[in-house]
Amino acid sequence: MASKKSKQLTIDFDVVQKFEKTLTTASELRTGIFAPIDKISANSKTYKDFIANNRKRVIETSWGKTIVKGNILTQTHRDLLDCIIAGAKEVRELEGGSIAVYFSTTDILKSYSGKLNTNTKWLKDKLDEIQNSSIEFKQKNSDDYYSFSIIDSHAYSSSHTSFGLVLSTAYRKFFEEQLTVNYKKELPKLLKVKSALLKSIIRFFWTHSNGSNMDIQNLLKTVGFPIESTRMRQKAIKEIKDNVELLLEYGIIFEPKSKLIYRKNSFENNITFIKGKAVTRELISDKE
Secondary structure (H helix, E strand, O other), X not given: OOOHHHHHHOOOOOHHHHHXXXXXXXXXXXXXXXXXXXXXXXXXXXXXXXXXXXXXXXXEEOOEEEEEEOOOOEHHHHHHHHHHHHOOOEEEEOOOOOEEEEEOHHHHHHHHHOOOOOOHHHHHHHHHHHHOOEEEEEEOOOOOEEEEOOEEEEEEEOOOOEEEEEEOHHHHHHHHHOOEEEOHHHHHXXXXXXXXXXXXXXXHHOOOOOEEEEEHHHHHHHOOOOOOOHHHHHHHHHHHHOOHHHHHOOOEEEXXXXXXXXXXXXXXXXXXXXXXXXXOOOEEOOOO
16 A cells, blocks of 8 residues: 555545545546447548547547547456456555556456456457557646556566556546546446447446436537447447437436436446545545
8 A cells, every 4th residue: 555655745635545446537438538339440430530640539528628649449448447446456656656556367357258268468458558548638628638648567566476557647647636436336237238339328427426418419429439420320329229228227318309317316326436636535425
């Protein structure tokens, strides 16, 4: 855990505790950083636009503008990061401010796939893709601007007899200053959702402590779906309509006039939030 020196670096704000008690920032899930797809298809519009734009994805929502460079980050990448943070053996603040997360690759792959999985090479490849991606985030109606890579490095640690990754100091700063959300207890259920689009929608709504509603077209834009394609947009809307009962299990109601309504208290859950360092230092559950 954090040393006395580390605590002095973070004053009285325990960033290690924030990583232990939450999974990700609300901003990451509200600005389409993780595309609503499982894997990259060279024939997809998302990939073609990414290549045409010099390997950049630009997503602009009512929460901010995001530019992802290097690789297209997907729901698979988000799933793995969630599994790693939720299943961490230890979270430690390193000298300089970066955050080390130690974990068992066997446990993480099992929690991700739901069965015994020893494909460590695949996991390392996915971590490489996250490490080799950079993110620029400009918060809406604010001067706040961040530029970071999430992962600084990853390796096997013989002293911890486990695998470990180091979250960058720039990401640590972003994480501690942003509203973060914890759905660790809901994660096993979420991982059973086969559709990457539905996962991204569920994650988006789970960043709201009480409730939210949004027109489906605006929602698709928010999670980073290519709504410019009429065919793709119609396909996405059909996928949502075909899964109305599934969405209900996650507190999301389909309204016939093409709107989705989320109410946190409409399903049993253990979703909690921690506000940013500059705002408050207390754990909250039902207040933004």
